[in-house]
Amino acid sequence: MVRRADNLLCELVAAGAPAWRFERISRYKAHAIRQVDQIRRRIVYGEVIPQEEKVFSVFEPHTCWIAKGKAGVVVEFEVPVCIVEDQYQFILNHRVMWEESDVDVCVPIIEETTQMYTEFKACSFDQGFYSPKNSKRLDEVLEGNYMPKKGKLGKEDRKRQEAEDFIEARKQHPAVESAINGLNHEGCDKVRVHGKEGFARSVALSVLAANIHRLGVLVRNREREKERKRLKPGFLVAA
Structure with a gap:
């Protein structure tokens, strides 16, 4: 996949395509290289990947993993505020x-x-x-x-x-x-x-x-209170 991305980038450069056309391909290529490296480190070498190195969405890299989805808790990806x-x-x-x-x-x-x-x-x-x-x-x-x-x-x-x-x-x-x-x-x-x-x-x-x-x-509450005081006793205000 990375090799195909390289070939496509070379073709775009040779064709004189503007930079914005292959910027996305370059970005996803970098994601792929990182994921391959992390999989190799995790599976082959048994490393624990630091949390700050993990990327949970290649489309929105700033996304954080909030909840792991254990019993009774859904998996939750977001950015805290x-x-x-x-x-x-x-x-x-x-x-x-x-x-x-x-x-x-x-x-x-x-x-x-x-x-x-x-x-x-x-x-x-x-x-x-x-x-x-x-x-x-x-x-x-x-x-x-x-x-x-x-x-x-x-x-x-x-x-x-x-x-x-x-x-x-x-x-x-x-x-x-x-x-x-x-x-x-x-x-x-x-x-x-x-x-x-x-x-x-x-x-x-x-x-x-x-x-x-x-x-x-x-x-709204203030206006309702004014209306309630304005009406004579015995009348109801529809709300």
Whole structure:
């Protein structure tokens, strides 16, 4: 297959074809060479291929393997996205995590959000964002750092996480799961464009759509409340 690709490329060059005509063939040829090399290393030499070297889609090389498809869990290929949501269910910021983990993006996205929104003073996090370094830095950036610690809690950590403000912040945290589900309904469940730029653009548009939808819900509820107060007692408002 690689030899046939080489022959075809030579024919295109000899024919004076423009570069864009054989760019895709060259790209797929590079994928084929890499896959052959990894198969040889894995099968013949028994090597364990590092995760960062694996490519799960030759069409969208930026795709990540999120779930392996074990019992009760479907196989899931996608690119993770981190979001920051406020108390009114508006998404303030988002970040496409091309080659980053939760621990990597935690501090940068919060620092960026505090620069955009000066009144952003406190935030609750999933436990997966925790690292001692992150927790220390967020204590400096935020007035309220509600990040649960991983592992066994010491006396000070337990006291901190049992404080009333910490517990109250954690109660509000599950709302972000609703925001994630909302993004799926706004187009993030299946990205139908190609390339990293197209993916990032689709995510940004989904965030915009989710915020517009949320604004519409608030306006609708306000208008309904005005109508309810305007009508005399005994009349019902159809909704």
